[in-house]
Amino acid sequence: MKLEVRAIAWREASQTALPAGYGIVRAGNLAALVEVASPQTNLTERAYLQRYRKALDSWWQAGQQTILPVQAGASLAGPNEVAQILQSRAVEFEADLSRLAGKLELGLRLPLANANTEQNTQATLLSNSKQTPGLAYMQKLLQRETGTKTQLAQIEEVILKLAKQAIDYKYIPPSSGANFAQADFLVESGNLVEFKQNIQDCGLPGVITGPIPPFSFV
């Protein structure tokens, strides 16, 4: 039976209310939330994602338990192989579980005003008959780059300010043409409400995502 590892926690993690297809492998001090892997599994299917969320929520219990989420893509031959991984990497997993106890992840997703401007550029280029197409294009390109840089500088300033109130943060500047910038913050569960308020007070028109288990900090 092929098993996909979905999360790792301390051995005492609850097994109640796990949906069909999910199970738990325990070895040593650790436990792994596993899912029976199937060639028919489709990660993008809504029902599948709902089951995944239910399993994760059931284990995580809204931040009451510490879990290490596992990236998709690896299925193992069976419970023994999962147990061997738990055992061989026990020191690493136990250290992470201790470090992340009582902490959760909040995300801030900020739309970039200059995203998808390829079409805007084309439209301007066609409507502007006083300039040569080449000059109009270069001017528009310059405007776009300047606007994006200014906006990103503002975003980074706010993220750094928020980061000082978080335990840790992850921010990778968006690649050229990206639609949004994303920053993830690791916060104490007790400070969740206060930190959310800080994000709302920062004045940027973003979407707060989470709280979720600390995917970005394992």
Next chain:
Amino acid sequence: MNLDANAKVDLEKASFSTTPAVDFWLSEAPLTTVAEQELDRQEEVTLLELLDKLLTKGVVVTGDITLSVAGVDLLYIGLRVMLTTAQKAVDVGAVKLKNGRIV
């Protein structure tokens, strides 16, 4: 001295061959436990966020891929597992693009 050395080798062999005590439990909930239902926008965003995190973040555990993932542009890199979205692979420099193609 020799006895100590032999004992050490034996211990190493033993630790390799020992299978950890495994406790495996599988949920017996019916497959229909989570019914497909109408979701509001916030729930849709939450699901998409989880999918994004599941594909690009978290502990990396090696293994063999059996999943077929429809509708998402994924890459398989290396003999063991590093499964990621194409954009993520480009961002981290795992692959390079030339004229929109992986080189």
